[in-house]
Amino acid sequence: MRREIKSREVTAAVKKLCMDANYFVGEDLKDSIRKFSEIEESETGKEILSVILENYDLAAKERMAVCQDTGVAVLFVRIGQDVHITGGNFYEALNEGVRQGYSEGCLRKSLIKDPVFKRINTKDNTPAVIHTRIVSGKKLEITMMPKGSGAENMSEVRMLRASDGLKEIKKFVLEKVVLGGGKPCPPIIVGIGVGGNLERSAILSKIALLRDIGKPSTDRNWAKVESDILEDINRTGIGPQGLGGNVTALAVHILVEPCHIACLPVAVNIQCHANRHRTVTL
């Protein structure tokens, strides 16, 4: 049985998602910051974490963007194979939602037409970066993640040697965190994609950021790696905003997929403390 969803319903849903994702952070994030505030020993670090929490509450109350960098609109779409979109092109409907959400929601428009030759603002924060997955069923699930550039700039994909193994993966992640220092607005969340291939590892590292903060990997081995890396990161001393302390990261999330026998693709996607994302199901 086919189910019809009108493109204008998609647009309306994305418009609301863009605003809500930028105004309201998840309870998992707030709980995590509260929990880590008790661990933080630096007085300045503690103070920063409390300002961050105050800001989340104030943003929700005033319906203002948590951070002025409202980012690139990243959309993860899971569309049931029995869904039929009517009344217009699906991707245009998604982008129209971003356009309306960013303009009516007082969200900053941060995209430029060409990174080198035409650094002119596209004026409506489109195009969105859209990742589509076709799944069973007749539902349409859309997740919106405003991804700011401060933390994105500290991210990287690296093709390790297949024989490098866990040691080099850990070394790479620590290298990225230490190099980033105070730049990506710590405390950060570290999304890691292992396996797939070049581009798939990057997408996995981003999807890893959508997991509830601190919820361990379902694979026991990788869950241990997550907690080991988190411990190492929080020993670096970087601390909140890089001013020193023992809370540099709130969580490390790893997603793993099969890969070629001769490959070890690893992507590290750094996320600032303002880990914003929101999901709707139509």
Add this chain to the structure above:
Amino acid sequence: MKTHYINTPLKLKDITSMRTGDRVFITGTVYAMRDEAHKRFIYKIIKDEPLPFELKGQIIYYTGPAPAPEGKPIGSAGPTSSYRMDTYTPQLLEKGLKATIGKGPRDKSVVESMVRRRAVYLVAVGGAAVVISRSVKSSEVIAFEELGHEAVRKLEVENFPCIVANDIYGNDIFTEGVEKWKK
């Protein structure tokens, strides 16, 4: 650790009394600008053209605010990463700029230039954009309007909250803080 309540423009005694880690609340005028506006300032300095505002004794805040909701002077307005402005900052300090506000560490060249020119670098909490926006009482675009959120804005602020990251004595909160807490 001291707390300073200061009024702009900055006086020498304000700057000499600041130490890394101190809290600072600024009242008066700060100028909001970021990447592209900095580039244009440097072009103007090279061509010996007048700048949109006199840099002497002033403070630049690195931010590109979100649009202002109805009834508010400014939208969310937290700091952006300062390192992207590092190439331009020494030349602005030479023209008398006395403080910059942003987030994250600065390049060694900027730190050295601040010691030489007796200027400070302050940090505001990144991602505390709504809290910070409350200390902004008015905002006016004074140059490069076509740049949108990257235009130069004159902000009137009241008790704008910052932390001293680099003082004029060569202290740096980023290296010292990390060293102190490293395990």
